[in-house]
Amino acid sequence: MNIYDLTFEIETGMPTCGTDWHQNVQIVPMGTIDEVGRNTQRIVLGSHSGTHMDAPYHFIQDGTTMESLDINYMWGTAKVVDFRNKGQGDVVTIDDVRNIDVEERLIFVFGWYHNWKTDKYYKDFPCFSTEAIEYLISKGMKFMAMDTPSPDDGSAINMKEGEDSPNHKILLREKIVMVEYLNNTDVLDSSKRYEIVALPMKVKGSDGSPARVLVREV
Numbered sequence: 001m002n003i004y005d006l007t008f009e010i011e012t013g014m015p016t017c018g019t020d021w022h023q024n025v026q027i028v029p030m031g032t033i034d035e036v037g038r039n040t041q042r043i044v045l046g047s048h049s050g051t052h053m054d055a056p057y058h059f060i061q062d063g064t065t066m067e068s069l070d071i072n073y074m075w076g077t078a079k080v081v082d083f084r085n086k087g088q089g090d091v092v093t094i095d096d097v098r099n100i101d102v103e104e105r106l107i108f109v110f111g112w113y114h115n116w117k118t119d120k121y122y123k124d125f126p127c128f129s130t131e132a133i134e135y136l137i138s139k140g141m142k143f144m145a146m147d148t149p150s151p152d153d154g155s156a157i158n159m160k161e162g163e164d165s166p167n168h169k170i171l172l173r174e175k176i177v178m179v180e181y182l183n184n185t186d187v188l189d190s191s192k193r194y195e196i197v198a199l200p201m202k203v204k205g206s207d208g209s210p211a212r213v214l215v216r217e218v
């Protein structure tokens with residue numbers, strides 16, 4: 001049984017989302033074997049560090065927080081949608097999604113993870129049109145995973161309220177389980193069937209959480 005890990009390693013100095021206020025990851029020793037007989041580390045994270053999941057509270061003031069998000073969508077069979085033909089600056093339009101036989105769980109593969117730790121990762125990554133997102137939800141999508149930083153246009157990240165991240169707001173209002181920053185998606189083949197498990201930390205009141213994301217062929 002082949003299990004594939006679609007998760008980035010969390011490490012000190014790793015890139016974080018393209019804003020100047022998101023916490024940098026720090027992993028530092030608190031106790032060491034030499035000093036206290038065991039190694040124990042302090043791990044400092046932002047809620048959107050590396051491969052992670054978003055909860056509605058990320059964009060909705062009274063939205064569901066991570067510990068209350070429906071776990072039923074976090075584990076089960078998933079369909080791989082191959083958008084490796086989409087590159088920098090491209091948009092997934094409604095015409096691109098209309099022929100998808102939509103399932104509850106969809107994994108969108110662009111191959112964008114190859115740009116991790118380069119200047120390109122946060123720059124004009126392929127994104128989705130609002131119409132495409134609305135279509136996928138109308139057809140029953142409940143879980144959306146992608147190997148890009150966001151389903152939204154990254155160049156709009158610092159836009160004013162009302163224009164910022166419209167796809168996030170639509171998805172989170174519908175309580176769609178979102179997974180961003182998948183790694184290693186070259187292992188996925190859209191002609192095969194997979195089971196996916198994506199589990200966020202159960203942090204009370206959290207708007208998001210790093211997650212370990214695994215798939216296996218079924």
Ligand SMILES: [Zn+2]
Binds near residue numbers: 048052053180
């Ligand atoms: Zn996020």
